Amino acid sequence: MAKALLGPKEYIEKVIEDVKQKSSGEPEFIQAVEEVLPNLEPVLAMHPEYIRMNLLGRFVEPERQIMFKVSWMDDEGEVHVNRGYRVQFNGAIGPYKGGLRFQPSVNLSVMKFLGFEQTLKNSLSGLAIGGGKGGSDFDPRGRSDEEVMRFCQAFMTELYRHIGPDVDVPAGDIGVGAREIGYLFGYYRRIKGAFENGAFTGKGLQYGGSLIRPEATGFGVVYFCNEILKHENDTIEGKTIAASGFGNVTWGVCRKATEMGAKVVTLSGPDGYVYDADGVNTEEKFNYLVEMRNSGRDKVEDYADRFGAEFFPGEKPWGRKVDIIMPCATQNDIHLEHAKKIVDNGIKYVCEAANMPCTNEAVKYMQENKVIIGPSKAANAGGVSVSALEMAQNSMRLTWTLEEVDQKLHQIMSNIHKNAKDAAEAYGFGYNLVAGANIAGFDKVAKAMAAQGEY
Numbered sequence: 001m002a003k004a005l006l007g008p009k010e011y012i013e014k015v016i017e018d019v020k021q022k023s024s025g026e027p028e029f030i031q032a033v034e035e036v037l038p039n040l041e042p043v044l045a046m047h048p049e050y051i052r053m054n055l056l057g058r059f060v061e062p063e064r065q066i067m068f069k070v071s072w073m074d075d076e077g078e079v080h081v082n083r084g085y086r087v088q089f090n091g092a093i094g095p096y097k098g099g100l101r102f103q104p105s106v107n108l109s110v111m112k113f114l115g116f117e118q119t120l121k122n123s124l125s126g127l128a129i130g131g132g133k134g135g136s137d138f139d140p141r142g143r144s145d146e147e148v149m150r151f152c153q154a155f156m157t158e159l160y161r162h163i164g165p166d167v168d169v170p171a172g173d174i175g176v177g178a179r180e181i182g183y184l185f186g187y188y189r190r191i192k193g194a195f196e197n198g199a200f201t202g203k204g205l206q207y208g209g210s211l212i213r214p215e216a217t218g219f220g221v222v223y224f225c226n227e228i229l230k231h232e233n234d235t236i237e238g239k240t241i242a243a244s245g246f247g248n249v250t251w252g253v254c255r256k257a258t259e260m261g262a263k264v265v266t267l268s269g270p271d272g273y274v275y276d277a278d279g280v281n282t283e284e285k286f287n288y289l290v291e292m293r294n295s296g297r298d299k300v301e302d303y304a305d306r307f308g309a310e311f312f313p314g315e316k317p318w319g320r321k322v323d324i325i326m327p328c329a330t331q332n333d334i335h336l337e338h339a340k341k342i343v344d345n346g347i348k349y350v351c352e353a354a355n356m357p358c359t360n361e362a363v364k365y366m367q368e369n370k371v372i373i374g375p376s377k378a379a380n381a382g383g384v385s386v387s388a389l390e391m392a393q394n395s396m397r398l399t400w401t402l403e404e405v406d407q408k409l410h411q412i413m414s415n416i417h418k419n420a421k422d423a424a425e426a427y428g429f430g431y432n433l434v435a436g437a438n439i440a441g442f443d444k445v446a447k448a449m450a451a452q453g454e455y
């Protein structure tokens with residue numbers, strides 16, 4: 001006799017319990033799973049066959065987790081050993097796709113949460129890309145160009161065998177920008193003996209990069225935020241924004257927000273935050289963000305010194321009374337205590353530019369208090385979307401103009417907003433983009449997995 005199926009709620013609870021047991025030392029991964037799965041209950045109610053196929057149990061287990069040794073020599077001749085990772089999370093709808101992060105805080109939990117989120121994000125983008133993520137606990141801060149190059153070459157000595165244009169396509173993330181992608185691609189080309197430029201995105205324009213890729217994540221976040229404001233019969237013009245970080249994503253946000261008539265008034269780093277009442281809104285300031293990132297000092301105080309802005313050591317910018325909150329730095333930047341300040345300040349919009357920048361408790365509290373949240377897997381999908389456009393251009397051996405890429409990016413962000421909104425409404429969540437993004441992202445992957453049998 002066939003075994004009786006669990007109901008959707010019980011099944012989800014069981015899958016979460018299994019994840020907690022199997023991945024007990026992985027808090028970020030558990031957090032991401034606990035955030036997504038409960039929203040899928042009405043989907044499972046409509047598709048009991050997913051329970052029979054144990055589709056969720058399969059969905060939360062990465063298809064492949066690669067961990068490897070990276071040993072390299074510094075400028076003084078000392079040999080260091082770091083750990084490299086690539087988590088190929090889900091390849092049901094396309095080759096694994098996602099960035100590489102070089103930061104001391106990288107570990108398997110961080111890689112798995114990012115790979116899991118990336119799978120849903122890439123599905124939401126509407127493009128044919130699966131989800132993956134990788135990186136290393138290597139700290140590029142204070143390292144010379146030669147040291148970074150040697151590290152990238154040592155990293156690629158192992159990673160090359162796991163990637164390729166139709167297999168897995170890495171790009172940048174925290175600590176990995178144009179310089180690192182150049183070194184990584186150069187060494188990959190040398191080992192493979194072939195110009196497979198579709199194996200990476202975020203490349204330099206001279207060897208297959210796409211226009212707008214450096215700007216894409218930040219631009220996309222502002223386009224997405226604008227869709228939320230339009231939905232609320234509001235406009236981005238004249239709005240003040242508190243952002244965190246001062247890296248690639250923050251830079252793109254500052255540029256597009258300025259262009260659309262809004263003003264970013266805060267930046268942050270591990271050392272604290274700065275408040276610039278005039279806004280981060282001139283070419284000189286945008287270029288200085290790039291200079292600060294490339295300096296490897298990782299200090300936002302430098303901005304305050306240069307432009308006479310106020311600096312608040314050891315603090316985060318979330319207590320500022322602004323119109324929009326845009327965390328652009330790292331995960332779990334906004335905790336419950338910050339969420340309470342955001343609500344107390346009457347702020348209506350939080351648009352997540354970094355991956356999982358709010359704790360689950362913070363999201364819950366803000367939603368209960370009518371704050372509209374643009375979840376990261378939807379709001380920051382512009383970066384990976386333009387990466388997929390870069391792959392398309394590489395396959396065709398063509399280059400699209402800046403206007404063409406930007407117009408496609410704009411359309412993709414608008415589609416993502418619509419799909420998340422429609423999915424939330426269809427499953428009874430109202431205008432809850434967090435739930436809508438989880439459902440719409442899951443839907444395509446689930447259908448592809450169901451069609452492809454038990455893998």
Ligand SMILES: NC(=O)C1=CN([C@@H]2O[C@H](COP(=O)(O)OP(=O)(O)OC[C@H]3O[C@@H](n4cnc5c(N)ncnc54)[C@H](O)[C@@H]3O)[C@@H](O)[C@H]2O)C=CC1
Nearest residue numbers: 173174175217245246247248249269270329330354355383
């Ligand atoms: N680069 C991209 O295309 C995409 C990036 N993201 C996400 O956006 C976020 C930022 O990435 P990028 O701008 O590319 O990296 P980046 O390396 O250019 O900049 C990272 C910034 O975050 C700050 N930061 C890092 N750890 C911090 C900490 N513990 N406390 C305070 N500040 C900290 C750094 O000071 C730096 O300003 C990450 O969460 C990343 O996963 C998401 C989608 C695409």
Ligand SMILES: O=C(O)CCC(=O)C(=O)O
Nearest residue numbers: 098099171173383384387
């Ligand atoms: O462009 C890509 O492939 C990766 C972007 C990324 O790492 C992300 O979306 O978090």
